[in-house]
Amino acid sequence: MLVKSTPQTPRALWAVLMLLGLSAGLYAMFLAVDYRWNWSGVWKYRAQFGIGWLTTLGLSLAAMLVSVLLGFVLMLGCRARREPLRMLSGGVVVLVRGSPLLVQLLIGYYIIAEALHLGQPMLVGIVLLGAFHAAYLAEIFRGAVESIGASQLEAARAVGFDKAQTYRFVIIPQALRRALPGTTGQLVSLLKDSSLLSVIGIEELVQKVKVMNAASYAPLEGYLPLAAAYLIVTLPLAHLARRLERRFAYET
Amino acid sequence: MRLEARAVTKRYGAHTALDGAAFSTGDDARVIALLGPSGGGKSTLLRVLGCLLVPEEGGITLDGRALPHDEDGALIERRGNGFVFQGYNLFPHLTALQNITLPLREVHGMTATQATQRALELLHRLGLQGHEHKRPSQLSGGQQQRAAIARALAPKPRLLLLDEPTSALDPVMTGEVLDVIRELAEAGQSILLATHEISFARKVADWVVFLAAGQVQESSPAAAFFTQPKTELARQYLEGLSKYR
Numbered sequence: 233m234l235v236k237s238t239p240q241t242p243r244a245l246w247a248v249l250m251l252l253g254l255s256a257g258l259y260a261m262f263l264a265v266d267y268r269w270n271w272s273g274v275w276k277y278r279a280q281f282g283i284g285w286l287t288t289l290g291l292s293l294a295a296m297l298v299s300v301l302l303g304f305v306l307m308l309g310c311r312a313r314r315e316p317l318r319m320l321s322g323g324v325v326v327l328v329r330g331s332p333l334l335v336q337l338l339i340g341y342y343i344i345a346e347a348l349h350l351g352q353p354m355l356v357g358i359v360l361l362g363a364f365h366a367a368y369l370a371e372i373f374r375g376a377v378e379s380i381g382a383s384q385l386e387a388a389r390a391v392g393f394d395k396a397q398t399y400r401f402v403i404i405p406q407a408l409r410r411a412l413p414g415t416t417g418q419l420v421s422l423l424k425d426s427s428l429l430s431v432i433g434i435e436e437l438v439q440k441v442k443v444m445n446a447a448s449y450a451p452l453e454g455y456l457p458l459a460a461a462y463l464i465v466t467l468p469l470a471h472l473a474r475r476l477e478r479r480f481a482y483e484t
Numbered sequence: 485m486r487l488e489a490r491a492v493t494k495r496y497g498a499h500t501a502l503d504g505a506a507f508s509t510g511d512d513a514r515v516i517a518l519l520g521p522s523g524g525g526k527s528t529l530l531r532v533l534g535c536l537l538v539p540e541e542g543g544i545t546l547d548g549r550a551l552p553h554d555e556d557g558a559l560i561e562r563r564g565n566g567f568v569f570q571g572y573n574l575f576p577h578l579t580a581l582q583n584i585t586l587p588l589r590e591v592h593g594m595t596a597t598q599a600t601q602r603a604l605e606l607l608h609r610l611g612l613q614g615h616e617h618k619r620p621s622q623l624s625g626g627q628q629q630r631a632a633i634a635r636a637l638a639p640k641p642r643l644l645l646l647d648e649p650t651s652a653l654d655p656v657m658t659g660e661v662l663d664v665i666r667e668l669a670e671a672g673q674s675i676l677l678a679t680h681e682i683s684f685a686r687k688v689a690d691w692v693v694f695l696a697a698g699q700v701q702e703s704s705p706a707a708a709f710f711t712q713p714k715t716e717l718a719r720q721y722l723e724g725l726s727k728y729r
C-alpha cells in the first residue's frame with residue numbers, strides 16, 4: 233500500500249530530519265570536547281527543577297498580564313490629547329526601553345521598593361519585569377493603532393461612534409491582528425528575561441539550575457533540560473499566535 | 485429643508501480649503517448638489533455641513549437651527565445623519581451585515597433582532613441578498629458602495645450626505661449606485677450630494693451650490709443653474725464637463 237502523501241507528510245519528515253541532524257551535530261561536538269556526562273547528580277534535583285519551572289511560569293504569566301495591560305495604558309497615554317500625559321507616557325517608554333533590565337531590577341527592588349517598604353520580591357519582580365516589557369508593547373500597540381487609516385476613523389465618526397466606541401469596535405479589532413506577531417515575540421522575550429529576577433533573590437528556573445549544577449559538580453547537565461523547559465512553553469506560544477493570526481486574517 | 489452657511493472658513497494647516505463660503509438654499513430644498521472643480525472645497529463643505537468637521541469661523545443653520553461647534557453636540561448631530569464616501573469606508577473586519585447592525589445596536593440602541601431585521605431589509609432592497617455575510621474585500625466596488633449606502637440609511641437619517649459616491653466605480657457599477665440614489669431621492673429622502681456626475685445631478689437635484697477656490701460662487705435652484713448659470717465660472721464648468729457626455 234502506498235503512503236498517502238498529504239502536504240503534511242513531507243513537512244513532518246523534514247522536521248524530524250532536521251531535529252535528528254541538530255541532535256547529531258550537538259552530540260558530535262560534545263564528543264569532540266570530550267565532555268563527561270554526569271546525569272545522576274542532576275536527577276536528584278528534579279523536584280527543585282520542577283519548582284523552578286513552575287515559579288518561572290507563574291511569574292512570567294503574571295508579568296505578561298501586567299505588561300499587556302500597562303502597555304495598553306502607556307499606548308493610550310502616548311496618544312492622549314493632554315500634553316503632560318503624552319510627555320509622561322513617552323518619557324516612561326523611552327527611559328525604560330533605553331536602560332538595561334538588570335539596572336531597573338536592582339534599583340527598582342533595592343531602592344524604590346525598599347523606600348516604599350514593599351518587602352515582597354515576587355510581587356516587585358513581576359511588576360518590574362511586566363513594566364519593562366510594557367514599554368516595548370506600548371510601541372508595538374502604538375504602531376498597530378496608528379496603522380489604522382484616517383478613512384476608518386472618519387467612518388467610525390460618521391456612523392456616530394464616540395471615542396471609546398471607536399477604540400472598541402474599529403481600532404482595537406483591526407490593530408489586534410497587526411500587533412499580534414510583535415506581541416508574541418515580546419512575550420517570549422519576557423519569559424526568557426524572567427531569569428534575571430534571580431538578582432533580587434527569586435529562585436526561578438535558571439537560578440535553580442545553577443544551584444543544582446554547582447551542587448552536583450555537573451557544569452552543564454542542567455542546562456539542556458533548562459532549554460527544553462523554556463521551549464515547551466515558547467513553541468506552543470508561537471504556534472498559538474500563528475493560529476490566532478490566521479483566524480483574524482482578512483484582506484483590507 | 486433650508487440650509488444656510490455664513491462665512492464658513494476651514495483651514496488645513498496653512499491651506500484654506502473654505503474661505504468664507506456662504507450660501508442659503510430655498511425653504512424646501514430636498515436634494516442639494518455640491519458642484520465645482522476639483523479642489524474647490526466640496527468634500528470639506530460636505531463634512532462641515534454633516535458635522536464631521538467644525539469650521540474655524542462662521543456657522544451653519546439647518547431649518548433655522550444653528551449646528552453645534554462642540555464635539556459632544558457634533559456627535560449627536562452626526563448620529564442623525566448618514567454618510568457615504570468615495571472610498572466606501574466599510575469596516576474591513578466586519579461582514580456587510582455586521583457593518584450595518586453594529587452602529588444600529590451600539591449607537592441607536594436597537595436590539596440584535598431589530599438591527600438584523602432592519603439591515604437585511606436594506607441589503608435586500610439594495611440588491612445585496614446572498615452577500616450579507618461577506619466581508620468588504622469579498623464584494624465588488626459597486627456592492628461595497630451599496631452596502632455603505634445601506635449602512636448610512638439604516639438608522640433612517642434626516643439627511644443623507646454623499647461625497648462622490650461613484651467616482652471610484654466603473655460605468656456599470658456607477659449606474660447601479662446612481663439608480664439607488666435616484667430611487668432614494670424620489671422616495672423623499674433629503675440628500676446632500678457632492679459629485680462630478682453633472683447629468684445625474686441635473687436629474688435628481690432641486691438645488692445646486694457651486695463652489696470654486698473655497699468660496700460659493702453660486703447657489704440656485706437646479707433648473708435655473710443648469711439652464712442659466714449666473715457666473716462665468718459655472719458656465720465654463722458646465723461646458724467643460726458636457727463636452728464628452
Ligand SMILES: Nc1ncnc2c1ncn2[C@@H]1O[C@H](COP(=O)(O)OP(=O)(O)OP(=O)(O)O)[C@@H](O)[C@H]1O
Nearest residue numbers: 496499500501520521522523524525526527528529
Ligand atoms: N486633510 C487635508 N489636509 C490638507 N489639505 C486638505 C485636506 N483635505 C483637503 N485638503 C485641501 O483642501 C482643498 C479642498 O479640498 P476638498 O477635498 O474639499 O476639494 P473637493 O472640491 O472635494 O475636490 P475633489 O473634487 O477633487 O474631491 C484642496 O486644495 C485640498 O488639497
Ligand SMILES: [Mg+2]
Nearest residue numbers: 526527528648
Ligand atoms: Mg472631494
